[in-house]
Structures are given as structure tokens and as C-alpha cells.
Amino acid sequence: MDNVLLLFLIVPLAAGILALLVPGKARGPKELIILAATFLNLLIAAVFFKTGLTYSFPWVPGIGLEFSLRLYHFSAFIILAAAAFAFLIALYSIVSLAEKPYAKQFFAYFLITLGFVNGAVLADNLLLLLFFWEGQLITLFLMISVGNKAAFKTATKALIIVGITDLCLMVGIALTGHLAGTLTISKINLPLDALGGMAFVFLMIGAISKAGSMPFHSWIPDAAVDAPLPFMAFLPASLEKLIGIYLLARISLDMFQLHPASWISTMMMIIGAVTILLAVMMALVQTDYKRLLSYHAISQVGYMVLGIGTAVPIGIVGGLFHMINHAMYKSCLFLTGGAVEKQAGTTSLDKLGGLARKMPITFACFIVAAAAISGAPPFNGFFSKELVYDGALERGFIFYLAAVAGSFLTAASFLKLGHAAYLGKIREENRNVKEAPLLMLIPMVVIALGCIVFGVYNKLPLQALIQPILGPERLAGHSFAGWPAKAALVIATFVVLAAAFLNHRFGVRKNGSGLKASDHIHYAPILRGIYDRAEKRFFDPYDIGLKAVNMLSEIAWQCDRAVDWIYDTLVVRVTYACTHQIKKAHNGNYATYLVWSLVGFLLVVVFLLQSVKM
Amino acid sequence: MDNAFILLEIVFIPIVGSLLLPLFGLISSRLRNFLALLFVLCSFALSLALIPPVLSGETLTFSKQLALGFNFVLVADGLAVFMACVSSFISAIIVLYSFDYISHYENRNEYYFMMVLFLGSMMGLVLSGNLIFLYFFWEMTALTSWRLIGFFREKTHVLKANKAFLVTIFGALAMLVGFIIIYNQTGSFDLAVIKESFKTIPVANLAVLLILAGIFSKSATLPFHTWLPDAGVAPSPVTAMLHAAILVKIGTYVFARLFLATFALVTDWHTIILVITAASALIAAGAAMIEKDIKRIVAYSTISQIGFIFFGLAVGNQTAVAGGLLYIMMHGLAKAGLFLGAGVIEQNTGIRDITKLGGLIRTMPVTAAAFLGCSLSVMGIPPFGGFFSKYLLFSGAISSGRIAIALVFLVGAFMTIIYLFRLFNMVFMGEPQTSRAKEKSPMMVACVMLLAVLSLAGGIFINYPSHFVQVAVQGMVGLIN
Amino acid sequence: MPIDIIILILLTLAALWTVMSNSLLFAAIGLALTSAILTIVMFRLNSPLAAVFELSVCAGLISVVFISVTTMTQPQSRQEVAQHTRDRLGRFKFLPLIIILVALALVILNLKPGAPLPTPETGEDVRNVLWNQRPLDLIGQVLVLLTGVFAVVIFFKEKSKDE
């Protein structure tokens, strides 16, 4: 019975390999495979949702690698969510990628990724987790690189960033295994001392890098432009957030004893706050639909990291709730972006406008999702954010301030996006744009409805899904469902949202169009210079890292050349100098040679004679 | 069949066979090619036959008393059989690859002769239980690799071959002195006797130093590494065989054989070795970032990865040593694939400068896929085999408390990812810069693909090699707990 | 004994003259003279047979060979000879000095000459020694003479053929 868990792996992986094998040109087989596989996956996830299953067999006993899978409430939740997103996005991508030559490959990689994600979530052995975790690297690379011509550069960037952080994860796992003496996740419970803290940091790097937090974020905006759109909705928007935060939650909650007092908690909050602010600042000034969304995908991770980093129950619940909410509204947003791209042929905001009338359902979905991400009630984002605010305020006013500021900017940027893309005058070339096809609309609408349900009826996700993760001890009887407890915070949120709206009006009036609604911030005295540099990737940690590596390489190269010089030049020269001297001594005159012999003879005799006298 | 007799066959079938190859070459080149493969496969099959007894904890020995303490002793324990299997298997693939690669060059008789002789010497080296014969076969590998590197006989090629030969011989001579010191300490060249003797007395530091010089020169570790990139002038199967898969592993093998399986080093030595190899790994990785020649990049990558192997062996606990040995295997498979892939590229485009290559994925998709697979294995990304070996290294290092050095190697691992992707991108991605170069020889491409698939299989079926390696490690005396 | 010392000193002087003399002819003659004096010494030292050999072969044959070679090679011009003489003197003038120094050193170091000659022992006969104990040397002589013959054939006969 327990080995049904293997189905979570076998179904997507087998389907993925099958998809690679079927002929790609024909319409039908590959679509059928992906739909069937994702649906089956969803089905299994739903069927076994409430069951706690474990499955285990020793894989490589010598190195502590056990093939142990564990399905319990948390992992079942993530698995179900992932399965749902996968199914919806698969549905969507059948249409959106219909004419693309790479559809078959994309589907195959999609399914393999899903399999690996399932594996990573289910794994109860750190090494097994790492195996599946890092395995996604390859499909990540491949999925991005099938995009446009320059996509391979982004793909490489993604692979290098994620690969490096995954290596950190590996070291973290090695360290954890060493400290705990076991690699079974459910048996690990470590204090955060010096080495433990080190292990935690390494694991955290792996987790937040997957989730796309700063400073490991910079491939996401690039991928938004280069990669196929369903990819964005699938990985950076939903699945990667899910498993990244899942891992973060597991290490923070289960594997390590994270206390509010520890420096790690503070560090995580700083990372969260910085991610929120910086990413949203960047999002504000973007002029590309997908790119703008991708910066938000980064920014929102900040809330989750911040929430979990608070290490107080309300914050953690908020962070986790935000995780699932974000996956919903962000994938919905990306899907609307994809619909716009498919119908209008571009995602560049200066070429869009007035689409609301042409694509009303898409617009409606956008409105819901945008309101959710901005934290407007009664959508799900509002409730999770309130929880995070509460947690952050408990730890320090500054964090709260950052979170709220992030909210303000988020709202501002979505006002700008909605204004620029859907309102205003429709452009000439978009006259003939039609509503997206049904198969693309279904996922959007379903997810948008989900946003509303999770907001209005937030008891369902919170009590059924999220609060059990913390366990009764941590919760101590509290429940965070329902309307936010602190009215002051709610009022503050309203104020912020109103301010964002006013700011938008001001910007539109000042700069003349929805697209330029944020220009007064963009070109503000100090910010302007910073933005300019940021656009030139001055602050891209990846580029900085590469520069550092290149510098290191240059030094190493010089060392290498120096060593080579020793062999190629120094040794040769010294030897030939000796040779030259010896050759010069052989001047051809036999008297010279005779003198050598005689001197040698005299020395020999003297030596022999003195040896006796000694 | 008598097991001890198998040992002799493993060594002497290729050696004697190689002597016959030129004669067969006079009759028919196909026959010669086939026989070359056959001899190598014979060694492989016989090595495989040794696995069951070795796994059951048995150690096979063939011994012939000879004069002056130069006893001819062949010992098959886990370590030896592991190395024998890995090297003979990779050799077989490379010989297969050579059929097409080498078919339009001169001196093919010499080529196959040297190839098979090399394999025979390698087998002798790994099975040898006597320092003198270890040295004997060690030098024979140097000798054959000299001819193989200088296969094209151009002046520049020969100069590079000479450099490789001289550097490795210099190290080998130093090592010989080290062996003699050990002989002086223990009164025997026989490893079993030496093992017993060093249970009571410590090994002389000078001997360790000199042997290390030999090992580092053979395994192309700082400061003796520069011959390896230069030796990239050799034909690709040769570079694959010598510089990726087998030759450079000799040093690591002897390291394990002497410093781990025969006697223990004091901890200071481990630290020194770790520092050297860390520097080697980083410097080579940096050089690989800068280089433009495809083979030189892969060669520098080899140097860097050898640093990782030494990292595992020098950390010296059971996990790390097992990781090091696994690394030998996984890196051998993957790096051979990279070199062979480079050979396919080189032969079909005639270019080795990566700045002049690009977009080959469209015309050479299989090669590209295989190349990517091998790269991923070298980077240590699951499900490829390289992942497990790398993990074991770090895991072992951390449990030995060598966290600082592990972090340095972590940087090396980062750089591995970066330079290999730089290489892959510049060669296969982007705009095509050359005329449409097709994959002409299916055999060659198949060999590359096979290696990539094996790298993958090595990851998925990791438990078999892992178990084997654990057995091999168990008998070692120099482990640090 | 003093007579022996005097003879030996003469021997040295003869050798010195041989080396110092300007003319090759005189040098050859000096060599013959040295050999002759050596013969006397040998005779004095109970070695009559060897002495005879020395006299006939060295003083005779070899001197003849040298003299004939000297004449066979063309003489240099007078100027050259004069130049040559000055050169030689420059280089050879240290020899007597060195000889005297060495002699002094030896005298200081050693053992004064002057012990009486012991009565000659009745040793074995030379012929007996040579024929019965050292036949190998005789074979050697034959071999070396054969070699000499070939040398002569190669160096002299074929040269004359060339000319």
C-alpha cells in the first residue's frame, strides 16, 4: 500500500520520458500525455491527501542514502497544490504553446520537473531530497533554453545560480548529516549553535534560492523575457515558491530549533525585507508585462521569508499562507500575461493598452489577482499579508515598515500595469485582438476564483492546511483564521492602499499616461541614478559574482602561467646555461683536457694520502 | 580457473597482445582493430570476474619470488579491482572510438600497440603488490603516453610530449627515491611486508614527500600540472584515455594504495596535501575559465577535478575516501566523454578555439546532448553519478571537521559549473560560426553518448559501485576516524 | 752510489735538454742520449738484457724514426723558426725552475740518497721468466707488432700509393 507513493514519481517521470519519445510534430499524443499525466497526478494527490504514508527502502546504504518518502499533512498539501497548478498550467500551455516547435520538449521537461518536485517534497531523506532538488536543475536549464534564441544565456545564468546554491545546499546537508548523525529529515532536531547555524545558513541558501529570493533572484526577470511563458507560471511563480518555502519551513520548523532570539531569525527577516523593497522598486519601473511580474515574483518571496523568519507563530503562518496565495495569484497573473502575449503578440507595455474591452475575462482575472497581490481585501493576499505584518511588528517596527512600504509599491506598480495594459486607448494594431481561447481561460478563472475563496473563506486553508504544519505546541491554541485581529494594522493597510491609488493618480496626471505613472519615482533625484545603474545590471549579484570569479580566474591563470614559465623557460634556461658553460670549457685544446686530468689526478692522490693520515 | 592465474592474464593479455598488434596490422587493419578491442575487453572481463571474490572479502595474490627482493607480486583487493575495472572499461570504449577517429592517420599500428600496451601497464600498475613493479609499470605508462601524446610527430607536438614525459619522469624518479627510502626502512619492496613494518614505526617524511612529488606529477597537480593542458595536442582518444580517464588517476590510485591502504600518514601531511590540492583545484579552474582551446579547457578541468579526488583521499575518513574513489570512476566516465566529444567537434570542424565555434547543437545534437550530460556529471548534478561522489567528498570532509578546506573546494565546485557552462555555451549555443559540421562517424558519437548514459546510469544505480567502494575502503589502514 | 746519483742527474739534464732544445733534430738526439744514459742506469741496476733492448730499440730505432719524421715534414722558413724559438723560450723557460723546485721539494721531503747498493740477488733468468712465466706477454708482443704492421700499412704504404 505504501508504495503507492512511488506513483508520484513514476507517473510524471514515465510520462515525461514517453513524451520525449512520441513524435513531436503531430498534435494529440503529447498533449494527451501531459494532460493525462498531470491529471492522474492530481488525482493521486487528492486521493491520498489525508493519508499519512511512508515508504522506504535502502538505496545506497553505505552513504546514508535511503529512498524514503513520507506523505504527511505538510507534504500532502504541497503535493496537492503543485499537482493542481501543474494540471492547470498544462491545460493552459497546450493552447499557448500549440504552434511552438519545442512544445514536445517543453512538455517532457515539464513532466520530469513535476516528478522531481514530487520527489523533493516527499523525500524524508536529506540526500534524496537533494537528489530530486538538484535534478530539477537540468530540466530548468532545458526549459528555459528552448525559448528564444538568446534564452540559453538566461538558462545558463539560471543554472549557474541555482547550481551554485544547490552545492551550498549539498554542503549544508553534509553538515547537517554530520551534526545530526542521520539524514532522515523527520529525525533531525538540531540546536542553532555555531556549526548548526552554519548548516542552517547553507540549507537556507538552497531553499531561498529556489524560491527566488534576493540575492539569488536575477535569473528570474531574464527568464521572464526569454523563456516560454507557461514556464514562468509553472516554475518561478508557483512550484519553485512552493518547494523553496516548503524546505525553508521544514528546516526552520522541524530540523532546527529556530527561536526569535537567534541571529538567524534576524538575518532571515533582513533578507526578506530587503528582497521585498528592492525587487518591488525594480518592478515599479518595468515596462514589460512579464518582466514586471517577475520582479514581483521576487518581491513576494520577501514576505514569505520575512514571515517565516519572524519565528513567531503568526508570522510563520502568514509566510506559509502567503506562499500558497502567491502561487495562486502570481500564476494567475502570469497566465493573463501569457494570454495577452498570445492574443496581442507582445508584452511590452508601451505597445499595449485598452485591452479590457477586448479581453474582459482576462481583465477580470487580472483585477482579482492584482488586488490579491496588492493586499486588498477581501482577497487572499490581504489576509496573509496582515499576518506577516503582525509577525513583523512583533519583531521590530522597521520590518513592518518595510513590509508596508513594499505593499504600497506593489499596489502602485499594479495600478500602473493594469492601467497601461488594459485601460486607456486601444492601439491601432490591437484592434482585432480577441478574448483568449477557452482552455487558457479556464485555468485563469479557476485560480482567480481560488484567490477569492482563500480570501473570503480563509478558514479553510489556514485551519486545514497551514496551521497543522506548525503543530499544536507552537500554536498554543491560537487560530489565525478569519478577519485580522489587529484593527490598527488593517487601517494602516487601507491607508497605504489609498496612498498608492493617490500616487497613481498623481503620476498619471503628472506624466500623462498609465505607463508613465511611476516615472516621478523612477526619475526622482537620487533614485534615478540608482535605477539607471540597476538597469545596467550594476547590482546584479550574478554579474558581480561572475566578475569576481573572472578576477579570481585571471589571478589563477597568472599563477598557472607562472608555474608553466618555470618549466618552459626557467628550467630550460638554467640547464642550457650550464650546458653552455660546459661546452665552452671543451675548447678543443687537448692540453686543457690534460690539465683537467692532471689536476684530477693530483686531487685523487692527495685525497687518498690524506685519508690514511686521518 | 585459478583465480591467481586470472591476475596474470589481466596484465599480460594486453601486454603480450600489444606486441602482436603491429604484426596483425600488416595482415589486416580490421583484424588489428578488432584484436585491440578484444585484448582490452579481455582485461575488462577478467577484472569483472574478480569482483565476486573481492566483494566476499577475499584478496587474491599471485606471487613469484625473484632475486634482489624484486618479487613479482600481483594483488587483487577491492581497491585494485575497482581501478582495474574502471580503467579497462573506459579503455575499451576509447579503443572503440579510435576505430573511426584514427582511421585516417598514419602510424596506426603504433597507435594501437601503444594504446593496448598502456592498458596492460595500467593493469600491472593497479594490481602490483611490489613497489619496484609498481614503479616499473608506472614508467611504462609514462613511456606509452609519451608516444601517444606525440602521435602526430610534428615538432610542436613532440615538444609537448617531451615536456609531459620529462615532468612525469622527474616525479617518478623522485618517487623511486622515496620507494628506496621505504625499502631501506622496511627491508622490502613488498607492500604486504611494508604494511606490517609500518605498524610499528612511522614512515620517513622524506619518503612521503618524494612519493608525493611523483604522484602529483603524474596526476597533474600543482606545481607539476602544466604538462597536462599542453598534452592536449594528442589525438582525442588519447587525451581521453590518458588525461581524463586513466593516466592521471594513477597518481590518485598510488596515493590510495600507499598512503591509505599500506600505511598511515601523520595528520600534518593530510593538511599539507589538502592545501596543495585546494590550490591546484582553484588555479586550474581559474585557468579553465580563461582558456580558449576546447581541449585545454577540459584538461584544466581535469586538473581541477583531480584536486577534488585528492581532497577526498587526503581527508582520509571512510566516507571521503569512498567518495574519492567513486569520483575517480565518475570523473573518468564523464571526462572521457568530454574529451571524446571534443574530439568529435575537432574532427568535424577542424577548430579547437571555442571563440570560433558556436551553434553546433543544431548540426550535432547528439554530441551536444552527450557533452551536456557529461558536463553535468562533472559538475555533480543529480541524477548523474558525479553528484554522489561530490557529496561524499564534502560529507566526509565535514565530518572530519575540515570545514574551511571544504569551503575552498566549494568555490572550486562553483567554478566547475561556470567554466563548463561557458564551454558548452560557446561551442554549442549561439550563432553558428562554422560551416555546417555534421556528426560524421556514428561510432564516435555513439561512444560519447554511451559515456554520458553511463554517467547517468552511474548515478541511478549508484548502490553497486558504492558498495564496491565501501568494500575497497574497508581494508585500508590509513583512514582517519 | 754517488756515481749513480750523478748518472741520474745527467739523465735528468739530458731529458731537460731534449725538451728545451730549439731544434727538433737536437730533441731527437737528446732523446737518444737520454735513452743511452738510461741504459747505463739499467745496467747498473742489474738489468743488462733490458738495457740492451733499451739501447738498441729506444736509443736507436726510435731516434731514427723521429729524425726521419723531422726531415719528412718540411722545415719552416727562417723567420718562422726565429719567431718559434722566441715563443718556445717564453713557454719553456719555467721548466728548469719547476724542475729545481720539485727537486728541492723532494729533497726536503725525503729520504736522503746514499744507501749502499745491495749485492745483486741471484734472481731468475729473464728468459725463463719471459718464456715460462709470461708467455702471455709474448703473445701480446706479437699482437701489438701485428697491429703496428697494419698501422704502417695504413699510414705509410697507402699514402705512398696515393702519391
Added chain:
Amino acid sequence: MTSLLILIPLFSVMVLNLPSRTMMRRFAFWLSLTLAASQVCLAAFFGTGLWSSPLDIYGSFFRFNLAVDNLSRIMLLSVGIVVLTAILVGRETIKDENQHFNFTNLMLLVLAGMNGVVTTVDVFSLYVFMEITAVASFVLIALQKERDALEASFKYIVFSALASVMMLSAIALLLMTSGGTGFAGISQSLKSLPANPLTLLAMGLFVCGLFIKGGAMPFHGWLPDAYSAAPAPVSILLAGIVTKTLGIYTLIRIAGFVLGPNYALNSILLLIGALSIVAGALAALGQKDFKRMLAYSSISQVGYIVIGLGCGTPLGIFGAVFHLFNHSVFKSLLFANSAAVESQTGTRNMERLGGLAERMPRTGATSIIGFLSAAGIPPLAGFWSKTIIVVALWQAGFRAYSSVAVMAGAITLAYFLSMQHRVFFGKIKEELKSVKEANFNLLLPALFLAAITVGVGILFPFVHDTFITSFFR
């Protein structure tokens, strides 16, 4: 029966020069070949017992003081091998019929002389045979009366004379101290007497004389000239065996068994050996002339033998003897290769050669075997002898010398590799395009010697057991 080794060549020479010379000319080559070959066979396949069996025919008439022990036997074998090689090469490189006839006769005389040297047990007879060999060598060097050859011959004569004088002085002093010239007597009396200045002086004189003959640094001045200027077969003869017999074998015999072992003497041998190894190898590195490079290489290899001898232990002496044999083989091989190259291309200047491996594959391949053996690379014979020497040195406590000997292997390899890549590898020069492989007479010895080198290397244990073990007894 040992005396036949000397007498048969002697009589052969006489027979060949009987009045019917013209008829004998054709016969000469084959006769000399047969003699050398039979010597090889006899020395290789029969133990020392064969030689000590008396021959009744003239035993009552002549009583020769000759003896063959294992050392002599190895030397006889080497002599046979090298002379055989030289005769074969000579047939190809000395075209003039008269010259060739003289050459053959002189080879026989050299053969007789060397056989005498290695079998005699009397220092003065030793001197006599050395002188025979040397004189024949002078003539052989100058055989073709080329300018450089004459010059080299003259230098050799001067040095050889000096060496002879030194040795004779030593013999005289030994005669005085021990009352005889037999090896056994001298050895006995030296052991019984306390060391006194006269015997030490004799030792110094004798050893230095042998250094000159053997060409150890710094007594080697004549050697590079003589080797490089001599006709090809004579170079083989000189480098392969003459200097080794006259200088090195005798040194082993005298310093190892007659005068020694003596600690001070050994120290000198070690120092001279180390100097020769390093300086010889360095000098060889800078040479342009193929044969001159080989000559310096000879000096370097002689250094190994001397250093092995200087180690003073049985193992060291064994290594020295073994290396002597190996050196004879591989150096003859290399000189035979150089002869092949010279005869096919007309030059020895390595700067003007290149790419010959393509045209002369067998010569190229055998030269590789030769030099690898010289550099001590397994699986060739040189590896074993060098290793033994090094092990012996270390065991005896001469660690620095041992290290020098080992590390000089790298320089050895360096100059040989440089030779190889200048002569045989690389692109073939335009003017050498028409070069062909050397013909059979030049190839046969090369192949033969290469086979010995490889065979001894691979079958070393066997060779050791059947041949050399008895050396210690």
C-alpha cells in the same frame, strides 16, 4: 681453453695475411663474423666451467695465466656482441676494399686484445692487452685518414700514453710492494700490509689511468673527439666496448677486487661518478653532432657504472657490471642508428636532420628503445641496472649520490628526447625526402641489439637468475 680467445683471432689474422691475400679478402668478413658470433654464443650459453677446462694439445707448451669468472664472462659476451655489431656495420660503411680488409684484421686484433684484457689475471698482461686494444683503436680511428679522425686519434694517443704511464707506474709500485704482478698476489699483499703512501699512490695512479681510458670526468677530454670523428663501426666499437673494457671493466676488476675495496677509493669513485653523470648529461644536451652527443652520453653512463662501483657493496658492483653490459648494448645500438642515419643522409648534424622516422621507421624505433634503456625507463634493460645501482647506493648510505644518480635520469631523458625530436620526429626536410631506410647490414645489428635490450628488460629476473646470480658466489 681460455687462451683460444686470444690465439684464434691471432691465428686468423695471420692466416688472412698469408700470401694468398686476395683470396682471403672475401673470406675475412665472414671469418671475423663467425668468430664474434661464436664468442657470443659460447659466452651466452655456457657457464664459466667451459673456459677453465684445459686443452691438452698445447697445455704443456704454453702456460697462460688466464681465468674466466662470471664478470669476465659477461664482458666476453659484451665484447662479442659489440664486435659483431661493428663488423656488420663496417661492411656497410667502409666501402674501400683495402680499408675494409685492414679494418677486419684490426677488429680481430681488438677482439684478441679485449679478450686478453678480460681474461688475464696479471696486471702487466692487462696493460699489454690494453695497449694492444688501444693501439688498434688508434689505427681504427684514423683508418680513413680524415682530418678530424687523425686529430682525434692523436688526442687519444696522448691521453692513452699518459694513462699507460700512470698504470705502469702503479704496476711498478705494486711490484715493489707486493713482489709480483698477479691479481691474487697483489690483493693478498695489500690486505696484509697496512696502508702506506706508496700503495695509495699506486692506487691513485692506477685508478686515474683507468679513468682516462674509460673517459670519466674530468679525465674524458679525448673521448668526445674520438667517438665523433671515428668511422661509424669504430665509434660503435669504442663507445660500446673498448673504453668500457679498457677503462671500466678494468676499474671494476682493479678497484673492486684487486686494490679494494677501499673506503677512500670508493669515495673518489662516487665523486667522479656523480660528476660524470651530471656534467656528461649536461654536455650532451647542447650537442649538435649526433655522435658527439652520444659520446657525452657515454661519459654520463660511465658515471653510473663508476658510482655503482664506488658504492662498494656487492649489489652496487653487480649493478655496475650489469649496467656495463646494458650500456654496451644500448650505446652500440644508438651508434648503429647514428651510422644508419649518417650513411643514408650523409650528415650527423642534428640541426639538418628531421622527420626521419617517416623514412627510416625501424631505425627510429630502435633508437627509441636504445635511448629509453639509457634513460632507465622500464621495461628496458637499463631500468634494472640503474635501479639496482641506486638501491645499492641508498643502502650503503650514500643518499646524496643516490639522489643525483636518480635525478640525472631526467637530464638523460631530456637530451635523448631532444635528439629524438630533432632527428626522427617533426616534418621531414625537403632535401631529405629521398632518404630510404638503411639496408639490412645496418638494420640487423640494430634490431638484434634492440631485441637484447627489450629481452633483458622484460626477462630480467630470468637473466638475473641464470646469468648473474653466480656473480655473488
Added chain:
Amino acid sequence: MNSQALQLFWSFGPFVILLAVIGIYCILVTYNLIRALIGIEILIKAVTLLIIVAGYVTGHTALAQALVITLIVIEVVVIAVAVGVVLGLHQHNDSLDIRKLRNSKG
């Protein structure tokens, strides 16, 4: 060997040394090939004297004489060969100057 013999030997020994010095000096310093041969001759004379003296002081005069006779025979042959070489060189160089014997060097 008794001390008397030693003393006797040393009354001749210095002259042997003197002769040897003269001979070597001659070989080293001269520019003339024939004179170099004469130097060699003088060296050999020194050795002859030494052998005779050695035989004399130890009473082995017969042996010494046998040696000297063989020595003289060899000496003659050596000188003959040397003279042949010298003549050959003279033919090539048209001179007996030793300074022209520097063709092979390095």
C-alpha cells in the same frame, strides 16, 4: 718490503718524478706534434726507470726486465702509430702545429 729497500727506492724515485715532470711539461706546453711525442717518450723513460728500480730494490730484476722488454716493444709500436698519425695530420694541415688541432670542440 723492508725499509732499506724503501730507502733505496727513494734514492731513485725523485729522478723518476723529475723525468715525469719534464715529460708532462713538454706535452702540455709544446706547439709541435713531434715534440709532444718526445714528451711521451720521456714519460715512458721515467716509467722504465721506475720499473727497473722497483725490480732492483725488491730483487725481482728478471721480472722487471721482462716487463721492460715488453714495454719497449709496445712503446715502439705506439710511437710508430703516433708518427703515422702525425704524418697524416701534417699532410692535412701542412704543419705540425698543435694549435690546429682544435677542430672538434664543444
